Amino acid sequence: MKIAVDAMGGDYAPLEIVFGAVRAAKKYHCEIVLVGDEAKIREVLSKEPGWEKLGISIHHASQVIEMGEHPADAVRTKKDASIVVATRLVKDGVCDAVLSAGSTGAAVTAAQLILRRIKGIGRPTIATPMPTPKGVTLLLDSGANVDSKPEHLVQSGIMGSIYAEYVFKIKNPRVGLLNIGEEETKGNEQAKATYALLKNMHTINFCGNAEGRDVPKGNFDVVICDGFVGNVVLKFAEGLAKTILKLIKEAIKGGGILAKLGAFLLMPTLKKLGKRLDVTEYGGAPLLGVNGCCIISHGSSNAKSICSAIGVANDYVRGDVLAHIQDTLAKEDILTHDGEKK
Amino acid sequence: MKIAVDAMGGDYAPLEIVFGAVRAAKKYHCEIVLVGDEAKIREVLSKEPGWEKLGISIHHASQVIEMGEHPADAVRTKKDASIVVATRLVKDGVCDAVLSAGSTGAAVTAAQLILRRIKGIGRPTIATPMPTPKGVTLLLDSGANVDSKPEHLVQSGIMGSIYAEYVFKIKNPRVGLLNIGEEETKGNEQAKATYALLKNMHTINFCGNAEGRDVPKGNFDVVICDGFVGNVVLKFAEGLAKTILKLIKEAIKGGGILAKLGAFLLMPTLKKLGKRLDVTEYGGAPLLGVNGCCIISHGSSNAKSICSAIGVANDYVRGDVLAHIQDTLAKEDILTHDGEKK
Numbered sequence: 001m002k003i004a005v006d007a008m009g010g011d012y013a014p015l016e017i018v019f020g021a022v023r024a025a026k027k028y029h030c031e032i033v034l035v036g037d038e039a040k041i042r043e044v045l046s047k048e049p050g051w052e053k054l055g056i057s058i059h060h061a062s063q064v065i066e067m068g069e070h071p072a073d074a075v076r077t078k079k080d081a082s083i084v085v086a087t088r089l090v091k092d093g094v095c096d097a098v099l100s101a102g103s104t105g106a107a108v109t110a111a112q113l114i115l116r117r118i119k120g121i122g123r124p125t126i127a128t129p130m131p132t133p134k135g136v137t138l139l140l141d142s143g144a145n146v147d148s149k150p151e152h153l154v155q156s157g158i159m160g161s162i163y164a165e166y167v168f169k170i171k172n173p174r175v176g177l178l179n180i181g182e183e184e185t186k187g188n189e190q191a192k193a194t195y196a197l198l199k200n201m202h203t204i205n206f207c208g209n210a211e212g213r214d215v216p217k218g219n220f221d222v223v224i225c226d227g228f229v230g231n232v233v234l235k236f237a238e239g240l241a242k243t244i245l246k247l248i249k250e251a252i253k254g255g256g257i258l259a260k261l262g263a264f265l266l267m268p269t270l271k272k273l274g275k276r277l278d279v280t281e282y283g284g285a286p287l288l289g290v291n292g293c294c295i296i297s298h299g300s301s302n303a304k305s306i307c308s309a310i311g312v313a314n315d316y317v318r319g320d321v322l323a324h325i326q327d328t329l330a331k332e333d334i335l336t337h338d339g340e341k342k
Numbered sequence: 343m344k345i346a347v348d349a350m351g352g353d354y355a356p357l358e359i360v361f362g363a364v365r366a367a368k369k370y371h372c373e374i375v376l377v378g379d380e381a382k383i384r385e386v387l388s389k390e391p392g393w394e395k396l397g398i399s400i401h402h403a404s405q406v407i408e409m410g411e412h413p414a415d416a417v418r419t420k421k422d423a424s425i426v427v428a429t430r431l432v433k434d435g436v437c438d439a440v441l442s443a444g445s446t447g448a449a450v451t452a453a454q455l456i457l458r459r460i461k462g463i464g465r466p467t468i469a470t471p472m473p474t475p476k477g478v479t480l481l482l483d484s485g486a487n488v489d490s491k492p493e494h495l496v497q498s499g500i501m502g503s504i505y506a507e508y509v510f511k512i513k514n515p516r517v518g519l520l521n522i523g524e525e526e527t528k529g530n531e532q533a534k535a536t537y538a539l540l541k542n543m544h545t546i547n548f549c550g551n552a553e554g555r556d557v558p559k560g561n562f563d564v565v566i567c568d569g570f571v572g573n574v575v576l577k578f579a580e581g582l583a584k585t586i587l588k589l590i591k592e593a594i595k596g597g598g599i600l601a602k603l604g605a606f607l608l609m610p611t612l613k614k615l616g617k618r619l620d621v622t623e624y625g626g627a628p629l630l631g632v633n634g635c636c637i638i639s640h641g642s643s644n645a646k647s648i649c650s651a652i653g654v655a656n657d658y659v660r661g662d663v664l665a666h667i668q669d670t671l672a673k674e675d676i677l678t679h680d681g682e683k684k
Contacts (some may be wrong), residue, residue, distance in 0.1 A: 068525075133589055143522060146530035180485060181575040183410075188488035188570045212574040213581025227573055228530045231522040232554040236575050237582060239555025243585070247475055247615055255611035262611075265604025269597035271591055 001028075002052060003313050004086040004095040007036035008064040008255060009102020013299050017101060018044040025054040027307060028314050033095055035059045035086040061085040064102075067299070071105030073114060083107055087114045090292040097293035097313035101301040107294060108144050115292040118322075120329035123148060124289030125156045125227070126296055127163055128234055129282045130219025136282075138164050138263055139215065139223050143231035144287060146219025150193040153177070153224050154201070159288040159325050160222040161204040166319035167312075168221070176210030176220035178229060183209070190226060203328060284309025286316055288325065343370075346437040347430040347656050350406045351444020353642050359443060360386040362648025367396040369649060370656050375437055377401045377428040403427040406444075407629035409641070413447030417455055425449055429456045432634040438637035439655035441626060443643040449636060450486050450629060457634040460664075462671035465490060466631030467498045467569070468638055469505055470576055471624045471654075474560025478624075480506050481557065481565050485573035486629060492535040495566050496543070497517070501630040501667050502564040503546040508661035509654075512564070518552030518562035520571060525551070532568060545670060625650025628658050630667065635659055 007014045014034075018041055020031045034041050036061040045051045045058075063081040065074040075084055087110040089095040100107040108124065117124060125141035139149065140160045149154075157175050158161055164173035177194055179187040184195055186209065192250050198206040210220045215233070225233075252263045283305040284295040293316045297309045316322075347363050349356045356376075360383055363374045371661050376383050381400040386394045387400075405423040407416040417426055425444055429452040431437040442449040450466065459466060467483035473495075482502045483490065506515035519536055521529040526537055528551065540548040552565045557575070567575075593607045625647040626637040635658045637650045658664075 013407075049385050131436075133585060146522065148659040178574060180488065180570055180577075181458060188568075191570070212577030212579075213584075215578055216585045225574075226530075228522055228533070229574055232520060232567075232571055232575060235522075235554030236557055236578065240558040240579060240582060242555075243558045243560075248612070251611045251615045252608070255608075255681075258607045259611040262604040262607025262609075265600045266594070266597075266608055269593045269601040269604075270590070272595045 001030040001314060001317060002033060002037055002095045003030055003310055004033045004059070004089040004098045005306070005310070006082045006086045006098070006100035006102055006107075007034040007041050008061070008082040009100040009107075010297065013101065014040050014044050016302045017306050019048070019303035020301070021056060021212075021310065022048045022051055022054065023303055023307040024310035025056050028311060029055075030310070030314060031055040031057070032310070033057050033059050033089060035061050035089070036064070051241060053159045059089065063323050065106040067103050069103065069106070071103060071109040074106055077107045081106075083110050084114070087294070090294070091115055097295060098314055098319045099295040099297060099306075099309055101297035101299055101306065101309075104143060104296055107296055111287055111290040111292065111294040115290040115294065118289055118291055118326055118329060121155050121159075121289040122143055123152045123155075124287050125152070125159065126230075127160055127167075127288050128230070128285040130215065130237070131282070132216060134218030136168055137215055137218050137220060137223055138168075139225070139230055139234065139289065141225065141227035141230050142234050142285065143227045144229040146226060148190070148226050150190060150197055153190070153194040153226070154197045155289065156224045157198060157201075157204050157206070157222065158328060160224060162257055162324045162328060163286065163288060163321055164221045167315045167319055170221050173221035174207045174219075175204050175222045175224065176207055176214060178215070178223050178225035179209035179211065181209065182211065185286065193222075224269040273285070282308055282312060284312045286312065286321070288321075291322065293322065343372040343656060343659060344375060344437045345372055345652055346375045346377055346401070346431040346440045347377040347648070347652070348424045348428045348440070348442035348449075349383050350424040351442040351449070352639065354644060355443065356382050356386055358388070358644045359648050361390070361645035362643070363398060363620070363652065364390045364393055364396065365645055365649040366652035367398050370642050370653060371397075372652070372656060373397040373399070374652070375399050375401050375428075375431060377403050377431070378406070378424040378607070379404070401427065401431065407448040409445050411448070413445060413451040416448055419453045423448075425452050426456070429453055429636070431458055438581050438659045439637060441637040441639060441648070441651055441655055443639035443641055443648065443651075445603075446485060446638055449638055453629055453632040453634070453636040457636065458629055459634040460633055460668055462670060463497050463501075463631040465494045466629050467494070467501065468572075468627050469502055469630050470572070470627040471510075472557065472579070473624070474558060476560030478510055479557055479560050479562060479565055480510075481567070481572055481576065482630065483567065483569035483572050484576050484627065485569045488568060488570040489595055490532070492532060492539055495536040495568070496539045498566045498630065499540060499546050499548070499564065501671060502566060504666045504670060505628065505630060505663055508663055508666055509657045514547045515563035516549045516561075517564045517566065518549055518556060519566035520557070520565050521551035521553065523551065524553065526639045538568075570647050624654060626654045628654065630663075630664070631662065635664065651674065
């Protein structure tokens with residue numbers, strides 16, 4: 001197992017990325033190739049004595065794609081950008097997976113251009129695991145594509161179902177279509193047309209429409225939606241969680257001695273709960289639908305998130321997710337991205 | 343001030359609706375007409391001695407539109423349904439506002455068919471107030487329409503801005519377009535086309551794209567989006583809040599004596615915070631874009647929510663929201679719902 005990590009991508013790169021990689025090398029005993037500015041990476045590594053014995057190596061790349069750049073233009077022109085070089089290591093069979101906390105658009109574009117789409121897949125999709133009281137729900141697409149066609153959403157459903165089965169070990173995962181009501185007739189044109197395709201499928205366990213509230217409650221294992229909606233919902237959840245936490249802290253701060261004592265006594269319990277609901281426990285979301293394992297991490301990832309994300313790459317590769325998706329699509333009589341039967 | 347309340351709509355109708363109306367009559371000193379099955383309403387009122395002196399009256403309606411019914415068919419065929427009769431009371435000038443916690447589709451359809459759309463408005467929109475640390479953010483459309491055209495979203499922006507100004511007393515409200523990134527080039531076709539229209543407008547204070555996380559943080563006063571996205575986001579928020587609360591309670595229950603003591607000491611502080619973030623403090627969302635005040639309440643509304651919602655109707659009418667919207671649209675050189683200049 002060898003994982004290419006884009007050391008230059010992310011708000012806290014290369015520092016937190018490199019530290020996360022070191023942590024993961026110890027935890028998962030996998031080889032890691034840090035891709036990016038060698039001098040900068042080496043400087044961070046110098047703070048981690050003994051890193052050479054952990055199976056960590058450096059692959060120099062002279063360029064970086066910044067957050068504001070146009071993804072397709074940047075990937076095409078910056079041939080030596082860290083994310084481009086890292087993705088190519090997967091294409092060339094040197095590495096089993098690529099991971100980046102840099103520009104999501106650049107990572108998705110690099111994967112599409114270099115690894116190419118799986119046959120039968122019109123658009124790749126980002127599958128974000130969300131912790132719920134019942135375990136985990138996979139939300140996809142969470143931002144790789146917008147204005148997706150119904151066939152694309154169906155393909156997301158197939159891929160998400162396979163991922164949930166082989167990575168989360170959920171038998172016959174419950175797949176839901178994110179919509180504004182339970183009934184088949186509800187929703188926008190995209191949702192209604194997708195429902196019509198899904199209800200006739202036997203490959204996946206389609207359980208009908210999922211309403212917004214079903215996602216945090218964990219009523220479905222896999223929830224499919226357009227990348228526009230998925231992205232808005234995920235960022236909303238992130239903002240809401242942070243806001244609630246901030247307000248609770250402020251309230252305790254301004255709440256007198258008894259409130260402070262109460263908070264102190266309650267802290268261990270809340271911390272345990274927080275850990276259970278912590279999104280950084282997953283740390284990364286796989287991009288499904290390309291010929292290779294590509295893991296997208298949040299821009300604000302710290303060492304802990306990066307370590308978890310490398311764990312996700314590990315699970316993806318060991319679960320043989322790619323082969324399962326390729327096999328299923330080869331067997332299935334589903335619609336291709338052009339809307340025609342294969 | 344006279345408000346028509348659909349006494350038969352909602353999960354806890356007529357009980358909680360009637361109790362809420364009594365509470366509001368005391369609080370806001372407005373007249374209330376309870377519309378629905380007279381015998382059932384009278385039975386509930388019998389538990390509220392002295393209700394006759396509060397300016398509450400009953401208007402009998404023999405039919406009810408159930409949640410599962412097709413809104414347009416039901417509104418057209420059930421001429422004596424409580425929501426239809428209540429809406430007609432506004433049309434006829436008997437009442438100043440109508441309020442329902444029943445089928446949202448039926449309430450919206452009744453308003454459209456009976457009150458009619460305001461000239462210059464292609465589609466009415468539900469404007470839901472969300473509590474934030476900075477005050478309140480109005481999210482619209484939160485479910486009246488899906489697959490809206492860019493012009494409809496622009497109209498939502500104008501109406502939301504007026505509502506925020508005259509009801510929430512926010513000077514020059516900051517209007518944002520819900521999108522997946524800050525940049526003008528981000529988003530789906532609908533968002534990009536809407537941005538292009540909004541950036542040239544001088545009637546409203548358009549401040550660019552709002553990402554999902556900006557909504558709970560309260561970074562905008564008014565956030566506009568398609569009803570599909572708005573509905574998913576609102577229900578997601580509702581589910582997330584409930585899930586977090588449930589998990590905290592469970593954690594405390596299973597957390598030993600110190601955790602329980604801590605929770606006890608912290609409770610007053612958290613309750614104060616909870617009140618600040620409580621959505622039932624608003625209780626209802628106005629349907630903007632029809633010629634009359636129509637307030638939509640959550641199906642699970644209790645007496646407290648209904649009372650608050652009647653407060654919303656009060657604010658709407660006293661703020662002269664309808665006249666301000668009509669005036670602005672009459673003056674404005676904006677696109678009509680057909681995409682043509684007026």
